[in-house]
Amino acid sequence: MRKTIDTLCSKYFAGRGYIDSGDTRAAKYIMRQFIKAGLKPGVKSQYFTQSFQMDVNTFPGKTDVILQSKTSNKTLKPGADFIVAPNSGGGNLLNLKLFYADSIIFSKIINNKKVKFPKGKFALVFESDVLAKFKLKGNLPEELIKGKASAIIEIKSGRLVWSVAHENLKIPYIEVAKNAFDKNAKTFSINIDQKLLEAYETQNIIGKYRSPKNPDSFIVFSAHYDHLGKMGNDAMFPGANDNAGGIAMLLDLARTYTSGKDTPKYSLLFIAFAAEEAGLIGSRYYTEVPVYPLENIKFLINMDLMGNGQDGMMAVNGSVFTKEYEKLVSINKKNNYLKEIKARGKAANSDHYWFTENGVHAFFFYLLGDYPYYHDIYDTAEKPTLKGYNGAFKLIRDFVKAL
Numbered sequence: 001m002r003k004t005i006d007t008l009c010s011k012y013f014a015g016r017g018y019i020d021s022g023d024t025r026a027a028k029y030i031m032r033q034f035i036k037a038g039l040k041p042g043v044k045s046q047y048f049t050q051s052f053q054m055d056v057n058t059f060p061g062k063t064d065v066i067l068q069s070k071t072s073n074k075t076l077k078p079g080a081d082f083i084v085a086p087n088s089g090g091g092n093l094l095n096l097k098l099f100y101a102d103s104i105i106f107s108k109i110i111n112n113k114k115v116k117f118p119k120g121k122f123a124l125v126f127e128s129d130v131l132a133k134f135k136l137k138g139n140l141p142e143e144l145i146k147g148k149a150s151a152i153i154e155i156k157s158g159r160l161v162w163s164v165a166h167e168n169l170k171i172p173y174i175e176v177a178k179n180a181f182d183k184n185a186k187t188f189s190i191n192i193d194q195k196l197l198e199a200y201e202t203q204n205i206i207g208k209y210r211s212p213k214n215p216d217s218f219i220v221f222s223a224h225y226d227h228l229g230k231m232g233n234d235a236m237f238p239g240a241n242d243n244a245g246g247i248a249m250l251l252d253l254a255r256t257y258t259s260g261k262d263t264p265k266y267s268l269l270f271i272a273f274a275a276e277e278a279g280l281i282g283s284r285y286y287t288e289v290p291v292y293p294l295e296n297i298k299f300l301i302n303m304d305l306m307g308n309g310q311d312g313m314m315a316v317n318g319s320v321f322t323k324e325y326e327k328l329v330s331i332n333k334k335n336n337y338l339k340e341i342k343a344r345g346k347a348a349n350s351d352h353y354w355f356t357e358n359g360v361h362a363f364f365f366y367l368l369g370d371y372p373y374y375h376d377i378y379d380t381a382e383k384p385t386l387k388g389y390n391g392a393f394k395l396i397r398d399f400v401k402a403l
């Protein structure tokens with residue numbers, strides 16, 4: 001499994017996003033692994049891919065940010081010192097004045113009251129803690145641009161967490177780590193290459209293993225293969241735990257069944273979903289255009305964040321499908337696979353969600369254990385401990401046998 005994680009987190013796959021065809025490269029790799037394992041095409045007789053389109057905001061080139069004080073210039077490191085907000089616009093702006101908005105100014109801007117803005121072009125600067133005090137209903141920057149700022153800088157006290165957006169603002173918007181921000185800075189320069197890719201085509205990869213016993217009834221295994229990709233030339237988000245680990249598990253499960261070690265009672269579908277990080281889009285698409293009728297799915301097991309597990313595993317929907325959850329817990333107790341199996345209710349936090357919403361019985365499994373790297377440049381191949389990986393693999397295999 002480490003090999004799959006290493007491969008998917010390597011530079012070639014560009015963080016499995018929408019720059020340098022990272023998503024397409026990952027999709028092809030997974031399809032090859034499906035074929036190698038002996039899975040049959042899950043879509044039509046000769047196809048593994050289910051394509052769909054979406055708009056996606058990308059940063060394909062420069063992401064230069066320089067803070068300027070009287071005495072020095074500080075170049076910020078992309079991914080470490082700052083992230084470009086997912087819905088940022090692009091632009092090349094030199095020596096913008098920094099205009100700091102505290103709570104009072106912030107509230108004036110939001111309430112359309114008169115604010116004395118600097119003359120000429122400026123960047124609006126505020127702390128995320130200040131922002132949090134105002135529970136803005138609409139899009140945050142839409143509110144702020146009323147102030148006619150040419151750029152937005154949000155100072156973050158917590159970790160920098162990136163994501164994917166489907167539209168963009170007209171102006172650059174960056175989030176800077178508090179410890180990287182120079183309070184003495186008076187001006188800054190920014191050069192962001194940004195491109196909204198319209199109707200970008202990406203794809204789910206679907207492989208099938210037919211059971212002679214119940215050929216038209218399915219157990220579905222799923223894991224998303226996309227991650228956040230690249231933010232400019234220099235910052236890549238490898239997504240080792242999220243979700244190279246889940247794909248490793250998906251492939252290991254496929255290999256076990258096709259090797260004949262375990263003859264399943266039901267046919268199996270293995271789905272590597274695209275565009276999960278973009279808002280569960282690939283899995284939603286599947287439920288809208290299902291390849292096999294959703295009512296033919298006996299159970300779905302979605303795997304995401306499978307890289308650790310020293311503290312056990314969470315079963316999302318465990319408190320919804322209690323009979324299956326009890327089965328899972330008893331198998332685990334008997335074999336001592338994992339420290340504990342926790343249960344929670346339904347949650348729209350991964351690809352099982354739209355299936356559950358459409359009446360499919362499903363669990364979403366994620367492994368537990370302290371792991372601070374989430375949607376950042378540090379979730380690299382060597383970081384996941386993989387302590388619960390084998391236990392989770394065996395537990396899933398035994399659970400499917402018991403269904």
Ligand SMILES: [Zn+2]
Pocket residue numbers: 224242243276304305
């Ligand atoms: Zn994920």
